[in-house]
Amino acid sequence: MTGAPDTAAPLVLAHDIAGSGPLLVLIHGITENRAAWDPIDLTADFEVLRVDVRGHGRSPVQAPFDPLTLAADVHATVEAVRPGVVPIVVGHSMGGVIATAYGSKYPAAAIINIDQALALGDMQKQVKSMEPLLKSPLFPVLVAQLFRSMKGVLPPEENKRLKKMRTPRREVVLGVWEPMLTQTPEELADTVDETVAVPEDVPYLVIAGLDPGPEYGEWLRGRIPNLTYEVWQKTHYPHLVEPERFVARVKEFAAAAGE
Template sequence: MTHNNQLAHDLQGTGPLLVAVHGITENRTFWDPVRLQQHFRVLRVDLRGHGESPRTAPFGIDESVEDIHRLIESLGEDLTGDQPPFIVGHSLGGVIATAYAARYPTRGVVNVDQSLRVGPLPAEIAIAVRGEGFEDFARTVLASMYGELDPELVADIERRRTLDQDVFDGFWTPLLDWDAETLAAWSRRATSLPPGVPYLSLHGTDAGADYAEWLADRIPAAVIEQAPKRTHYPHLAQPDWFVSRLRKFFSV
């Protein structure tokens, strides 16, 4: 990847390297309230099509994993030392963080409120994503996940998120276009982490009664926890609590 196509990013703090990956329609500044840089050297990225990163198709999870890996490699050993990074992802970023750890050495993963159990979506969803009603559809889906989040935080997220139909469609393509068998095979690859990689699945919303059992089949070492606040944004609802939970889980 040429330098011009490198992901927009910033580096803050000292300590072990931690990569922070935002959710769909968001950007790296959405991590601002979460003071991870007090305990880690934090590499925050804008995914392709988001924030200040290039708007270069295709937009997808596998492409994002490679983008992040190339960025880490380009920053060199001064950044990583002899230890691979921790990686934390929220929402879509949680899938990307998981897929990254399945492909590249990782010290540990925290997936913030993203179920990894997926299946093909019905045709009417594809019509909504790809049609003239996209913005209303996207806003409705995203608004359904705020839960107990403070209304001021909700207003801030609404004001700052970017609804780009092509980018949204790209990241949702596996759910919209792939058949069940293809999607299941991809999911199995994306969740095939090496044994012993610490993995925390931290949920602010309900992942389903049997999700823990499903995840344990995919990632036997996974720890599944419910965050104190019921929201898709537990890291923003209680940032100090979130940072302390990460430090404890990563033993930092």
């Protein structure tokens, strides 16, 4: 997550679209691309728009990388392909931050955040401790170690697929994490509050794998009242460990959101 958005014009991102039904946007995690969603097929019930976030996949590597700018890119892409349509927005990891920022700034039918905690105090301490390595030749080794530490019960073949896909770009990772490196804890808290300002009438589902604990759930509910919070398998990729369960849950949540 980063601080105040730059004045850069939004980008129409590299994307693909398939299926029919309500528009559903899928946003991948850091260093990955839209192919991360390949095991998830929602096209029988939704028109699915998958994007490559700025700095990832086939989209331009172009600063800035703050969540409001990245959300603006997603919105520009939605408007380019389906003008005026209000989507369901689903994000994993970094994509969960972007989906949340989208909901805070643009009309959304519902938001689904997969395993991305938004209270960043502890993560800030971790990122600052890693800063020398992030800026050293060991950067790719560090990124690989971080993903190994989060895989949990992810099947080996799926872990191998994601590992092959990842493209760690130092400027992008540092850009996404810039506020945790440069802001005071108080400034970061203000940045988070701006990003999580999702309207009360927008249903918001968290599917956690690496659960931050009950105190985090209480913190998040104080900021996003229309919250459903679930803990699945112990992994950063609960949707890929149980893809059929995930597809069914998205359909159920979307149907309830539309009532």
